[in-house]
Amino acid sequence: MTPAPNASPDLPAVPDEELLRLDHQVCFSLHAASRAFGGFYRQALKDLGLTYPQYLVMLVLWEEGPRPVKAIGERLRLDSGTLSPLLKRLEAAGLVRRERSREDERSVVIELTGEGARLRESALSVPRGVLAATGLSVEEVLGLQEVLGRLTAALTEAADAR
Known part of the structure; x- marks a missing residue:
């Protein structure tokens, strides 16, 4: 095995062709683990009536209480285009309530309903x-x-x- 000519001192001296193998990609290992987690969570959350992203929102609210949409998005690393429909579905399910902030009309605050708070016990x-x-x-x-x-x-x- 000839080391790659421009091998970084932080990387082992491995040929570039070897580094391109799928099984050597950290991103693929993380992707496969993420998919496995997703499959497990789908089953684990079925009785709660939640998807994994909805569960993450509920975790934030159970832990931190009412939060502005922007703060939830920052905590979960989700953009508003992903988060807004998710929050609407949680609201339709009766688990959260969306209200305009009294301090800033541009901000929407998400808070748990009684049903959403009780779901924590089941989770x-x-x-x-x-x-x-x-x-x-x-x-x-x-x-x-x-x-x-x-x-x-x-x-x-x-x-x-x-």
Whole structure:
């Protein structure tokens, strides 16, 4: 194996052709894991009547209380074009209420309804079910979250620098 002529000191001396193998792509590993999580969550959330993106919104509201749409979007890294229809479906299901902010008429605040707040009780088993399904220890999951957080920050910084 001849090392790539312009190998970075941070990368092992591996030929470019080898780096292009699908199984060597971190993005593909993350994509495959994300799809596996999606399939698991589809089943885990079925009884709650939530999709995975709706579950994420509910997690933010259960944790932080009423939030402006913009703050929810920033926390979940979702744009308003993705978030708005999702919030409308949650409102139609009777789980959240959308109201104009009293302080800023341009801002819409999302808050839980009583039904949305009660749904939290039913959702308490979801995280433990996910942890069990991963086959990882709590320590491994925490380590993975830490690494993924660093990866996300580095990629966001690199994209912003471009």
